[in-house]
Amino acid sequence: MNHDDGAIESLLGRYRPVSPPPDLRDRVLSSAVQTRSWWMAAGWFSAAAMLLLTLGLHVAATQLMQETAAVSGIGRIEWSAEAEEAARMLDGGGAGRRYVSLALAAGMRRHEGFPPVPMAPGLFGEM
Numbered sequence: 001m002n003h004d005d006g007a008i009e010s011l012l013g014r015y016r017p018v019s020p021p022p023d024l025r026d027r028v029l030s031s032a033v034q035t036r037s038w039w040m041a042a043g044w045f046s047a048a049a050m051l052l053l054t055l056g057l058h059v060a061a062t063q064l065m066q067e068t069a070a071v072s073g074i075g076r077i078e079w080s081a082e083a084e085e086a087a088r089m090l091d092g093g094g095a096g097r098r099y100v101s102l103a104l105a106a107g108m109r110r111h112e113g114f115p116p117v118p119m120a121p122g123l124f125g126e127m
Contacts, residue, residue, distance in 0.1 A: 077101055077105055083101075
């Protein structure tokens with residue numbers, strides 16, 4: 001292969017890159033700062049909205065729980081080791097704990113002289 005360095009240099013000289021415009025750096029940096037500040041503000045606004053939503057739902061759930069307890073006459077339920085053992089023997093999960101807590105609440109209602117909670121007809125299959 002024959003290399004002609006002068007021909008290669010002249011060929012490459014025709015394709016020499018042109019430098020960027022002088023104001024390009026300022027334009028890129030100013031747009032990056034504007035975009036970043038908007039995204040940061042959007043992130044803070046969304047975090048604040050989620051916090052307010054969480055607090056609002058917590059207050060609503062607490063109020064609903066208090067109103068339900070006042071209507072049904074059910075107060076706090078004492079969860080003992082025996083209750084935990086009964087829940088574990090039922091299924092060891094959340095369903096057993098819910099069943100035992102409902103049974104304790106019903107027993108507490110009878111003990112305190114409240115009438116039984118009325119059930120909707122057909123709720124458990126009977127008509």
